[in-house]
Amino acid sequence: MIYLKRVIQKYLDWLIILLMNKKKVGLFFGTFDPIHNGHLNIAKYIIEENFAQEVWLVVTPENPIKLKNNISNFHHRYNMVDIATKKYANIIPSDLELNLKKPNYTIDTLEYVSNKMTNVEFSLIIGEDNYKIFDTWKDYKKILSDYKIYIYPRKGTLKESPHIINDNAMYIGGPRIDLSSTNIRNIVSKKSDPKDLISLEVMKYINNNKLYQ
Template identity: 45%
Template sequence: MKKVGLYFGTFNPIHIGHLVIANHMAEFSDLDEVWFVITPKSPFKTKQTLLDNHHRYQMVYEAIKEYPKLKASKIEFDLPQPNYTIDTLVHLEEKHKSAFTFSLIMGEDNLKSFHKWKNYEAILENYAIYVYPRISKGELMNRFADHPKIKWVDAPIMEISSTFIRKSHKEGNNIKPMLPDTVWKYLDEMNFYR
């Protein structure tokens, strides 16, 4: 069975920081693949900066098509809203039966609020969580620091965000070096975030 790490996010847009983290997990941990699970645009929220699902999926697809261990997943697009991680995990387990084992990938900052997630105890009981650093000074101590299902991965600290990219692009700054070339071309041709 292949070990798959699920990397959830809006990826609005996907940037080199996301790629570095995902590739590091695929190459330097015991995971066989990393799947980018693109969080759908909620029909209940009208956040204008969040691109439609198919555009964000296309950018992820373009960014990772040369990386055989990385996959784009739109599994949550067809699940009931709002999306909860536990529901997505159960759906994936049912869909893929015994072909894959699934784990979560999350930033250290997300682990801090993990106890607020729906059915977090069930997630911890049944799935490993691969945590990458998001804090450069000092260690984030929390209730999960020594949990046996939490795997700390010494991945590079990436201080780059999609929010910063969108804001900078709107202000006319050159953001091209922060994006995979294919994502930059797509974003530029579609005139996004201006």
């Protein structure tokens, strides 16, 4: 019964948005170093289940919480996302954080795009690992109150069916990400082929630009 109510509410929300002529866009932030099929599968699932009409893969210049060393040049990472999404009309590469004030906090980016594009309802797509530390994010309570959050399962989690955490946050079903960009970089650095983990076109870009060697 609870699941049925959730499904009904989801489609009622969807109908209301359509009637208001607002497009639903999910923002999926990441370093994407490199983008892999797990990222794309989550984005496709979000669209297929009508959580959003479009998913923007927002390539982050830096992460103010998890400062990473030796990440690839922003433009290489953006180019790989652009290459990987060319055949998907509703999965969009985004460099919107590139020229925003640093450090890039999610709340600032959400408010920026919401104020700039008032005809769009933006939501946030994050992994369960990030949701576990969500209370360390800047203005996390405001994000929870103002934006829908869709949380996808990571390796080792048991959350397989969608369920609501609160009014704006919910675990979604769908593909569990059992791979990481770190693993792919390690595979490439050992001169191995990350077959079936990333697209052939992205792998060609990696080889042509001698990334992760």
